[in-house]
Structure formats: C-alpha cells, structure tokens
Amino acid sequence: MPSSTEHVQGVQILRGLAALMVALAHAQYGDVPRSSTNFFAWDHMLEAGVDLFFIISGFIMMLVTDPSSGRAAGPGRFLSRRIQRIVPLYWFYTLLLTVGAIAVPSLLRWTTLTPDLVLRSLFFIPSFHPVNGNIQPLLSVGWTLQYEMFFYLCFVLVIGLSLGARVISMALLFAALVLLSGAIGRETAPMAFLGNRIVFEFVAGMGLYWVYRKGLVTGWAAALVGLVLLPALLWAIGSGAAAPLIESIDRPWWRSIAWGLPALLLAYAMLAVPEMSNPVARAFAHLGDASYSLYLSHVFVVAAVAKVWRSLGYETSPLFGILVALPCCIVAALLSYRLIERPLIALARRVFAATASLRSLILSARSS
Template sequence: MSRLGSIQVLRASAALMVAFGHLQHEAKQMPAALDHAFSPIFLGLSGVGVDLFFVISGFIMVYASERLFMAQGGAMAFLTRRIARIVPLYWLMTTVFILTLLLLPGTLSTGLPQVGEVIRSYLFIPYQQAGTGLMQPLYKLGWTLNYEMFFYLSFAFFLFMSPRAAVYAVAAVFSLLVIIGAEFNGLPPVIRFWSNPIILEFAFGALIGLACLEGNRLSPVPALLLVAAGLILLQAGDWMGIEPVGGLRPLIWGLPAAMIVAGLSLGPSESRTEEGLPSLPQRLGDASYALYLLHPLVIRALRIFWDKTGLSNAINPWFFVLIGLAILVPAALWMYRWIEKPLTAKAQGLLVTQHAAPATASAAHS
C-alpha cells in the first residue's frame, strides 16, 4: 500500500507552519522588531499545524492498517511499528535537550530536571510541570507525542474488530472521555490531559481514513471545495479573534483541518502514488517528524547566535525567520536520511519479529 502523496505534502506544510510560527514568535521579541516594525504573518494560525498532524495521524493509522484489523497479532504488530517509528528520534532529542541543560546551564530557559520528570518524559507519561502547571515533558513539544501514544494504545486495543467497528469504538471512547473531562471537576491531571477535547481530532482523522478504506471518493469539484472551505474557516476564525482553547480547539482548528485532509485524501488524485511528486515536497514530507523535533533546538541556537553577534538589535527580524527556515529544511532532510531512518531500521530489527507478518510496508513509514 503506497502512501498518499497529497498527505505527505500536507505533513510537510504542517511541520513548516509550526516552525514558521515559532521563528516569528522568537523574532517578535527582538529589540530590532520595534525599529523595523516587524509584523508577523499568520502567527495566530501557526499552531494549527499540530491539529493537522493529529488528523493526519488518525487518518494514516486506519488507512495503513488495513491488513491488521482482525488479524492475529495485529495489535502487537501495530504497536511495535509505531514504537520503532516514533520513539528513537524523540528519545534522542530528549537526551540532547537534557545534556544541554546539564552541560550548558542557562542556555535553555529551563531548570535542571528531576529524576521523575526524566523518567516520565521518556515513557510518554503526562505530568504537570511544577513551575508553569502545564502538562509538558522536559522537551516541551513532546506533549503532542504523549497524545499520539495514547491514541496508538487506544487504536491498538480495538484492532481485533472490523475497521468500521474499531473506528467507531475509538471515536465513542474519545467522545466519552471528553464528556467526562467537561462534566467532572477535580480530576487528576493525567485524566484531564487525556480527556482534552483535542483528542477528538484523532477521531476525525480515523473516520476519514475509514471512508477512504471503504472506497469512498469525492469528485474533483467537491474535494476542492472542501479544502477551500477548511482554509476559509481557519482564516475566518483568526480574523474574528476566536481563541482555539479548550473545547473550541477541535471546532475552530480541528474540523477545518479535517476538511482539508478529507478533501485531499478522498479526492480523485489520491489514486496516484507519490512517484509523481516533486522531489522536495516528498522528501520534506518524509522528514516532517525530524523537522518538528529539531526546530526548537535550532531556533534556540540561532537566537543565541543572533544575540551574541548583536544582530538582534541591528537588522530586520525577518532575516532571522528566513535564515532559520533555510537552516531547518536541509537540517531536517539530513537528520531524516542519516539519523532517523537508521534509528528506525535498527528499532524495527529489534522489535518487529513475528509480529511484522501482517503489517504493510506503508505502516512502517507512516
């Protein structure tokens, strides 16, 4: 089963949106931002890249697991492949982050970690940071991966069912969790985290994946209109100043993201494989995970260089944003080729044995 080309491009776009937003946020804090009237663009929408990732994740997990439903050992095959794909690079970046804290104190705006924080960060166990109260691991963007792991476990639990029954079960469980989180006060922080309405975005993607798996397709005009409507709704919410917080996030960002994914994945062009794609979008889609994990450290290192050389006070902050992107793209491509792929292959060799039989090639790379 080949991966869907337009979804790969959307992955690349989502990772770039997040990085572009973080670069602009950093640039906006520079002294030169006032002198040069620095005005960020689409900064309010940069976070929607995460919502796109969540919807895409739900879609891919269903679409790429066609042969795992009701298969003997299907759940274990699914989990071992997801662990091999997600864990090694995240552990590596978390280790780099911790070593930076220990060896270069003051470089990162975070205190020295406690042992419990380190363990929970590596094991994808959500916890509340003492200083901020936020549910973030040491490497802060790992909060999204904590949700990913929760989705993987939930999805794997229902793989003994048919595709339709499994997707409906996941959607029902996630909906119930959201209701519990909304109706009951005083829940433990971990339960509050797992009942955040943002988990519904995985269900949105899973339902789209089911529709695609069952052969549903849109003709060109409805598919294009669906994508356009999603983009318009995202922009309209930003123009109206609606904050995508709490229960509003899956409505303000999640549903438009799902519309975009549905329009691209269910459209007639999805009968094609990735082979016809331009090289860079395809490769950057492959490297989107590396780009996502790498960008905070690259941005921090670039900001330190900018401050040390006086550039923060001297030149237009847009140079910081553009140079940051110019560094991040090739760095992510390099990391994917020379670090992520070998690590994933090694992890698969260690984890995927007899459980790999029913798995598809695309599941290994999704």
C-alpha cells in the first residue's frame, strides 16, 4: 500500500512481496477473473498478499502515531496524510479506467459502467458490484482501499490512547460492528461490509507493532521461529491437511485463518530479521516504495499484456504470469511510482497546504 514516512526495511520488503503476490495471483490467469476462491489451493494462496498488506497497514499506523517517535501525528494530520497518499493515485487509475471504458466500452468485459458506480468508487463507499455481486468498486482491487479508509476512520478514535489500549479498543470496536451487522442482517452493502472478519487483520498488525515495541520481535532467533513455523503452516493449509480443522470454524473466519495467520507469521519473521544490505533485500525494499503503484496498475498491465499474448496465438498460464506479465507489471509500477504517484502526492501536499493557509487567512480576517 502507500509508502510511509517511516522506513523500516522489513516493512518495505514485506510491501514489495505483498504487491508481487497479488500481481502474480492475477497475472497467472491473464485477464480472466476466477469465479470462486479456494483457501486451500497453492495458486490461490498468492492472494494472501492482500492480507499481508492489511497487517502491514495496522503495523504502520501504530508506527507513525507512536508518541515515542517524537513526531506522532494528531487525528487531523493523520487523516490528511493518509488522504494525500491514498486518494490521488487511486483516483488517477479509477478515472483512467472510466475514460478508457467510455472511449472503448469493450474494455469493461467484467463490469458495467454507471455514474453511481464511479462516484461510489471515487469516495470509497461500499456497494454491491452490478455484475458479480461482491462489494467491489469500479477498479476491482480498490475494495481493499475501502477497508483501508474505514480502518483509518476507526483508528482516529483510538489514536490518543496508549499502544496496548489501542489494540484492545480496535478489537472490541470491530467485534461490536461484526455483531451489529449480524444482528441487522448482511443483505445491504454497508452491513455486509462491516461483517467482513478481514478487519481483524488490521488489529493483528497493530498487535504486532505493540509486540515489536516491547522488543519481542528482534534478532535472528525470533526470525527463525517464524521462518520454521511458516513453511509448516503453509504446507498444512496448501496440502489441505488443515482443511478439516479450519472448516470446523465459521466460514467467515476461513480467510483470516488460512491466509491471515501465515501472513502474520511472515510479517513477524521479516520484522525480526536484522537490516540487510544484500542486493535482493535492497531490490525488494525499492519495490516496496512502488508497491502501491504496482497494486493499482498491475490490473491494467496484465489485461494489456494478456491481450497481446493471445493475439500472438498463445494462451495465458502461470508460466506466462511469471515470465511475461509479472516483469511487465514491475517495470510499469516503477515508472508509475516515479512519473505519476510521486508527482500526484506532491501536488496533493501543495493543495492541502494552500487550503490550510487559506483557512488561516479567513480565520484571521474574521477575528480582526
């Protein structure tokens, strides 16, 4: 997701890895969406990159508002920073898709363009997709950003509490909202949105930061614990060995258990690893800077590359995703980060600064 002003190498590497996972999950099938999700299939587990993003987000929100950092942001400044980082690039790609769909309607093979859908998408308002029925905006990957914005709004309510109290309060708040959605019924988009257990992965990331600040996530010893347990957990889930146990739990929790737990364990291990200076670590950290661009732009790149690939008489496959589509996605993301994302963030900062200055002038004029 969007880069933070605080750069912990482990977080940057995790960002890069999470974005790669999501991009490859989509690239291996070209531009053909899948009709269902199997939480116990290896190829589907790449979509756990989203769960990893949510955990990272919870961690980062605690990091940038930690009073011990000496530059923790208050509620207003916190939300302002989040909007400046998330909204500009998301609006750019959403509007790019909108304009493209108007010019070439065949681009939207899997959705329907309506003014209502565009407006709801731009302002992160959850709504049922007109074609597949999922809670999903026009830009398909934007559903995660709806949860990001929701998380930020909830996080503001606890930002003044101690780190431990924040974790507990957010867990209780989300639990109350899930119970409320169940009591009212999840037939409407807002209630279905609130009932998704994936929000607890943000809380898991917050808890991970709290443990990290306690000094319990440091050094190779802690990293090895995670790196030893992670393959065992992945095997149990990917092979189906853990399926009976997970399926004995309510289905709404399956994703957070089958994908969220391995993502949390991976984040724990990576954050414990001492800072590295090898080329691979630096490459992933650099990709972490461009992870938001990769996340939003890869759907366009995969669709375009798949179309060209098929025009040459070939079929898309996992091998196509790894060798052809994914490298194109990475190159496009790095260009997007340099040429689009960073300039848009700079522009947003200037707009917010100018608005703040204008507000101050108006207030001064009124008081004089």
